[in-house]
Amino acid sequence: MSALDWFVLLGTMIGIAAYGTWRTRHTDSLNTYLKGNHSTKWGTIGISVMATQASTITYLSLPGQAYENGIAFIQNYFGLPLALILVCAVFLPIYRKLGVYTAYEYLGQRFDQKTRLLGAGLFLLQRGIQAGITIYAPAIILSTAFGWRLDLTIVFTGLLAIVYTVTGGSAAVNLTQKWQMGVIFGGMITAFVILLSKLPDNATHLAGVMGKLQAVDYTPDPKLRYTFWSGLLGGFFLSLSYFGTDQTQVQRYIGGAALREGRLGLMFNALFKIPMQFFIVLLGALLFVFYQFQPDTPLVFNQSAWQRQLSGPAGAEFRALEERHTVLHAAKQEKIRAWTVAEQSGDPAAEAAARVELAAAQKASDALRKQARDTLYAAAPEAKKTRDSDYVFITFILTQLPHGVIGLLVAVMFASALSSKAGELNALGTTSTIDLWRAFRPLAAHDEARNVRNAKWFTAFWGVFAIGFALYVSFAENLIEALNIIASVFYPPLLGVFLVAFFLRKVGGTAVFWAAVATQLLLLGLFYFGKDTVAYLWLNPIGCAACVGFALLIQSLLPARPSAAT
Amino acid sequence: MKPAPENDPDDSPGVPGFRTWRGVYLFAFGCFLLVVIALTLFARFYA
Numbered sequence: 001m002s003a004l005d006w007f008v009l010l011g012t013m014i015g016i017a018a019y020g021t022w023r024t025r026h027t028d029s030l031n032t033y034l035k036g037n038h039s040t041k042w043g044t045i046g047i048s049v050m051a052t053q054a055s056t057i058t059y060l061s062l063p064g065q066a067y068e069n070g071i072a073f074i075q076n077y078f079g080l081p082l083a084l085i086l087v088c089a090v091f092l093p094i095y096r097k098l099g100v101y102t103a104y105e106y107l108g109q110r111f112d113q114k115t116r117l118l119g120a121g122l123f124l125l126q127r128g129i130q131a132g133i134t135i136y137a138p139a140i141i142l143s144t145a146f147g148w149r150l151d152l153t154i155v156f157t158g159l160l161a162i163v164y165t166v167t168g169g170s171a172a173v174n175l176t177q178k179w180q181m182g183v184i185f186g187g188m189i190t191a192f193v194i195l196l197s198k199l200p201d202n203a204t205h206l207a208g209v210m211g212k213l214q215a216v217d218y219t220p221d222p223k224l225r226y227t228f229w230s231g232l233l234g235g236f237f238l239s240l241s242y243f244g245t246d247q248t249q250v251q252r253y254i255g256g257a258a259l260r261e262g263r264l265g266l267m268f269n270a271l272f273k274i275p276m277q278f279f280i281v282l283l284g285a286l287l288f289v290f291y292q293f294q295p296d297t298p299l300v301f302n303q304s305a306w307q308r309q310l311s312g313p314a315g316a317e318f319r320a321l322e323e324r325h326t327v328l329h330a331a332k333q334e335k336i337r338a339w340t341v342a343e344q345s346g347d348p349a350a351e352a353a354a355r356v357e358l359a360a361a362q363k364a365s366d367a368l369r370k371q372a373r374d375t376l377y378a379a380a381p382e383a384k385k386t387r388d389s390d391y392v393f394i395t396f397i398l399t400q401l402p403h404g405v406i407g408l409l410v411a412v413m414f415a416s417a418l419s420s421k422a423g424e425l426n427a428l429g430t431t432s433t434i435d436l437w438r439a440f441r442p443l444a445a446h447d448e449a450r451n452v453r454n455a456k457w458f459t460a461f462w463g464v465f466a467i468g469f470a471l472y473v474s475f476a477e478n479l480i481e482a483l484n485i486i487a488s489v490f491y492p493p494l495l496g497v498f499l500v501a502f503f504l505r506k507v508g509g510t511a512v513f514w515a516a517v518a519t520q521l522l523l524l525g526l527f528y529f530g531k532d533t534v535a536y537l538w539l540n541p542i543g544c545a546a547c548v549g550f551a552l553l554i555q556s557l558l559p560a561r562p563s564a565a566t
Numbered sequence: 567m568k569p570a571p572e573n574d575p576d577d578s579p580g581v582p583g584f585r586t587w588r589g590v591y592l593f594a595f596g597c598f599l600l601v602v603i604a605l606t607l608f609a610r611f612y613a
Binding site: 260 | 606612
């Protein structure tokens with residue numbers, strides 16, 4: 001990166017963080033600290049909800065995933081608009097009516113203290129882990145690509161988020177997220193336009209022919225990870241859990257000037273989330289086309305790890321792989337040219353024949369890439385911590401974009417890390433204060449200054465916890481999927497508890513508590529022993545249905561409740 | 567905890583063209599269907 005890139009990167013990141021800290025430095029009301037300003041409008045809430053959900057992994061890994069496997073991942077978001085409609089119609093009005101700070105506070109009112117603690121505990125457990133991944137994911141990729149020290153990258157990102165989140169709480173998070181999303185949209189659109197300018201006219205058609213644009217798959221096979229059905233049903237329950245019961249999101253929309261603002265903020269996401277994700281995966285599919293025409297397309301995109309092996313003791317083996325790649329890549333380019341000629345000739349038979357040959361060339365190329373990655377992982381096991389596809393977009397940024405824009409795109413990665421991280425810390429600090437500390441010290445609830453002070457300490461604690469987790473734990477699974485898999489294992493019992501709370505008035509706290517515990521054990525068992533039988537998204541409807549079913553069953557075995565209160 | 571005054575489930579959304587929240591939800595649902603149809607056609611066109 002040049003001095004200009006550093007100026008853009010540090011200017012935007014530190015500038016936004018400093019502005020957020022300064023503007024919210026006098027936040028001393030608990031309500032404002034935990035829920036944000038009373039005057040917050042739907043636009044801010046909508047942007048804040050979007051910024052919290054989309055972490056760096058969305059902008060860095062997703063294009064790579066589309067490069068590798070096409071845009072089918074978009075189906076994961078099909079359940080989201082439907083879930084948001086339900087949250088708007090049922091969840092949000094109840095939270096606002098009761099004036100709660102956290103979703104789990106509602107569980108305490110509807111059921112009992114142990115169910116509230118279970119809900120808060122499940123949230124803190126899984127979100128605490130995810131906060132570590134949120135900070136680790138961009139750091140490992142950016143530090144590898146730029147040669148930065150991983151630990152310093154993690155600590156810098158974590159501390160920056162801690163400073164303004166602790167200072168201004170929810171108000172600071174909302175304020176900074178607006179600016180960070182501005183940087184993200186600006187950067188991503190700039191990269192997309194530059195990419196388009198470098199593509200041939202038939203780029204989209206070529207991406208389709210090479211199998212990268214299969215957006216929707218209606219195959220009813222539960223083993224397939226991304227289908228219309230798993231996206232609609234699994235995605236619906238996953239989104240309902242996330243937006244309806246995860247404090248990270250609940251905190252973003254329960255504040256605001258009125259109920260209307262929260263609802264419109266969520267509807268904004270219902271309308272624009274899928275188009276936004278489509279834009280990101282399409283970018284990945286078009287990157288694939290771009291690299292088909294480059295003479296020096298890397299065999300492995302994690303070039304820093306690859307180059308180390310090239311100059312190491314087993315360099316001859318790696319050089320042989322590169323030589324084979326050069327031959328195969330040239331042959332594939334020839335097949336692409338042949339297909340283009342056949343397609344323009346208007347002869348369907350010739351086009352079909354050229355397409356078959358192109359597919360065969362792509363298959364050979366894919367096989368070699370896999371062999372190269374396996375060889376790299378055998379020689380350098382630490383390279384396994386990330387997927388090679390995670391480096392596709394960053395490689396494009398570093399090698400194809402002009403200086404200044406590189407800094408802007410790296411700022412996009414940090415802005416997204418900070419915005420989702422801040423939302424998580426804010427929610428973790430709030431839940432710890434309201435559902436743990438205040439629940440065990442009810443007399444302290446009236447001391448507002450003490451509550452704010454404790455919320456700040458808890459927020460800082462979770463920030464340091466996330467940094468520590470990111471520094472000492474390594475992740476092997478694809479990072480964006482790791483987040484979804486953790487959520488799919490821990491969310492369903494929580495959603496089940498909330499659905500029972502909203503819709504099954506006759507079920508009491510004891511029944512739903514033990515139902516949630518039994519469901520959690522069932523899901524952990526399914527996850528460990530049924531990995532090859534059930535794709536992880538299906539754990540969401542299964543777990544949710546199991547929790548509701550268990551609750552009804554246990555309630556029927558318990559003595560009748562004297563009265564059923566809402 | 568302070569109960570908020572507003573909570574009529576069908577209060578006016580204050581969005582031009584929509585008199586009830588039900589209308590807003592139906593609009594969002596309709597847009598979702600259109601997006602799925604558009605993506606299906608997109609995938610078929612470029613298959």
